Amino acid sequence: MEVKALIERGDQLFSKRGTLLSLWQDISDQFYPERADFTVTRTLGDDFAAHLSTSTPVLNRRDLGNSLGTMMRPTNLDWFHMRADREEYEDQPAKAWLEYATGIQKRAMYDRRSLFVRASKEGDHDIATFGQCVKTVELNRNADGLLYRCWHLRDVAWCENSEGKICTVHRKWKPTAADLCAIFPGKVHQKIAECLIGPNKEPYREFQVRHIVMPAEDYDEDYVGKGKKVPYVEMFIDVDNQHMIEATGLSYFKYIIPRWQTVSGSQYSFSPATICGLPDARLLQAMTRTLLEAGEKFTNPPMVAVQEAIRGDISIYAGGITWVDAAYDEKMGEVLRPLTQDKSGVPIGMDLTRDVKLGLQEAFFLNRLALPERGPEMTAYEVGARVQDWIRQASPLFEPLEDEDNGAICETTFELLMAHGTFGPAEDIPQSIRGREIGFRFESPLHQAIERQKSTQFTEALGLLAQAAQTSPEAAVQLDVTGAFRDTLLSIGTPAKWVRSEEQVQQEVEAAQQQKEAADVLGALGAGADVAQKIGDAGRSLDPSQSMAA
Numbered sequence: 001m002e003v004k005a006l007i008e009r010g011d012q013l014f015s016k017r018g019t020l021l022s023l024w025q026d027i028s029d030q031f032y033p034e035r036a037d038f039t040v041t042r043t044l045g046d047d048f049a050a051h052l053s054t055s056t057p058v059l060n061r062r063d064l065g066n067s068l069g070t071m072m073r074p075t076n077l078d079w080f081h082m083r084a085d086r087e088e089y090e091d092q093p094a095k096a097w098l099e100y101a102t103g104i105q106k107r108a109m110y111d112r113r114s115l116f117v118r119a120s121k122e123g124d125h126d127i128a129t130f131g132q133c134v135k136t137v138e139l140n141r142n143a144d145g146l147l148y149r150c151w152h153l154r155d156v157a158w159c160e161n162s163e164g165k166i167c168t169v170h171r172k173w174k175p176t177a178a179d180l181c182a183i184f185p186g187k188v189h190q191k192i193a194e195c196l197i198g199p200n201k202e203p204y205r206e207f208q209v210r211h212i213v214m215p216a217e218d219y220d221e222d223y224v225g226k227g228k229k230v231p232y233v234e235m236f237i238d239v240d241n242q243h244m245i246e247a248t249g250l251s252y253f254k255y256i257i258p259r260w261q262t263v264s265g266s267q268y269s270f271s272p273a274t275i276c277g278l279p280d281a282r283l284l285q286a287m288t289r290t291l292l293e294a295g296e297k298f299t300n301p302p303m304v305a306v307q308e309a310i311r312g313d314i315s316i317y318a319g320g321i322t323w324v325d326a327a328y329d330e331k332m333g334e335v336l337r338p339l340t341q342d343k344s345g346v347p348i349g350m351d352l353t354r355d356v357k358l359g360l361q362e363a364f365f366l367n368r369l370a371l372p373e374r375g376p377e378m379t380a381y382e383v384g385a386r387v388q389d390w391i392r393q394a395s396p397l398f399e400p401l402e403d404e405d406n407g408a409i410c411e412t413t414f415e416l417l418m419a420h421g422t423f424g425p426a427e428d429i430p431q432s433i434r435g436r437e438i439g440f441r442f443e444s445p446l447h448q449a450i451e452r453q454k455s456t457q458f459t460e461a462l463g464l465l466a467q468a469a470q471t472s473p474e475a476a477v478q479l480d481v482t483g484a485f486r487d488t489l490l491s492i493g494t495p496a497k498w499v500r501s502e503e504q505v506q507q508e509v510e511a512a513q514q515q516k517e518a519a520d521v522l523g524a525l526g527a528g529a530d531v532a533q534k535i536g537d538a539g540r541s542l543d544p545s546q547s548m549a550a
Helices: 003-016 018-031 056-072 092-109 116-130 177-183 190-196 272-299 345-363 380-419 445-471 473-477 481-491 502-542 544-549
Strands: 080-084 134-139 146-151 156-160 166-173 209-215 232-238 243-250 303-305 336-338 438-442
Touching: 003 018, 003 156, 003 166, 003 209, 003 232, 018 056, 018 116, 018 272, 056 116, 056 272, 056 345, 056 380, 080 092, 080 380, 092 146, 092 380, 116 134, 116 146, 116 272, 116 380, 134 380, 146 380, 177 190, 272 345, 380 438
Parallel strands: none
Antiparallel strands: 080 438, 134 146, 156 166, 166 209, 209 232, 232 243, 303 336
């Protein structure tokens, strides 16, 4: 495909979502002023929030963005675990290898050079504000570690395939001539290379570059990368010079675009928090501005003065003197007095402002994020009921993002690490999961609350079993206590290394049974020997000849 055609395709995608930038600009003006440069150009030193009268909407967005990371990627937990696509494949060697691979991937992701924490933080706040973010995962320039980046939504456009999956991404990029020559040595256009040579060097001159990732068949049906078919093609195009810098095959889709809440007919999503809170944010700014003006009037009220009686300026500041004509008669009224105002509307305005703030908190789900507190007088049933209610309220917030964000970034990272042999030789993978699809299970306060319900259920089941066994001995066989206990151990996050495999448990049970049987036999033999000894002694005591011989 020609370079011009590729650029035109991207221009069409950017043109179609042109009006969306106006909405994003309005939303960011109210909730994310640091990011409010969709339709305007910011300069260093601009006061981002100069147009705001209250910071409440910005604080609500900040709290929600921070909560997304805390809930989905808690630093105090191993928040993701590898798993096989089917549970029956996870024998004990498979579980041990999956734990080993999980530790390797976590160290690679949280390496200081990978910038994973930074990209995740930026993405969380984009999701909270705009309902989506754009991140990439790739090897760094030295190919000795991962690199995560979060890109500005203003610079990225994408489209879906017939299955509703994002398949093509166009991103605008403005690197300097020095960066381009360092990243693509010998591949840049002559005009870019000339910026680093000669007397008039311009190493920091920026150029328009288009980064494109698209299906290989859309680029060229016969495209082959490194001697084999590849699903995607990655291109860097110099837009200013209409020059293809590089086009390579890509074995994985490097863009991760989690979308919070989508609507049919659009590849772009939205944030239910800011969509619901935008009217309240505008109203709150207007109400706050009015109340501030009213408060300023009360503390520094407007004055009424007699024009002919005032000599000079009115000095109402501390220590100021206002000169009055000596001939003015005070019987005609005060020469200078404050304008009387009605203050009865201020309490009403404060009450309305408080209601709007509560509405904003509800729009940003801030009233549903805290786990329910357990009172000392609450029973286990009451605690469980409150936890269940919290799960029902919090699940719609985190379930879509867990799959779209955590799932996508972990799976993409695993594919990249696996392709470069980070987990060791393929022969080291247990046979039960070799060649199988590897997925991920995530840990979060929400998942902990869900999983720990099994512990509560197990305790309740044991209590019911104890009561039923008193009236019906057959009830004891109704519950698989061993299997239920095993599931409960896993649900509370017990490491796989602590739990013996089912085969090992069976062997221990058989060994214990054999020991018990052997002990019973020995006990029986010992009892028999004692009986024989006693019988012999009794017989000798009854035989007179034996007694005399003794």
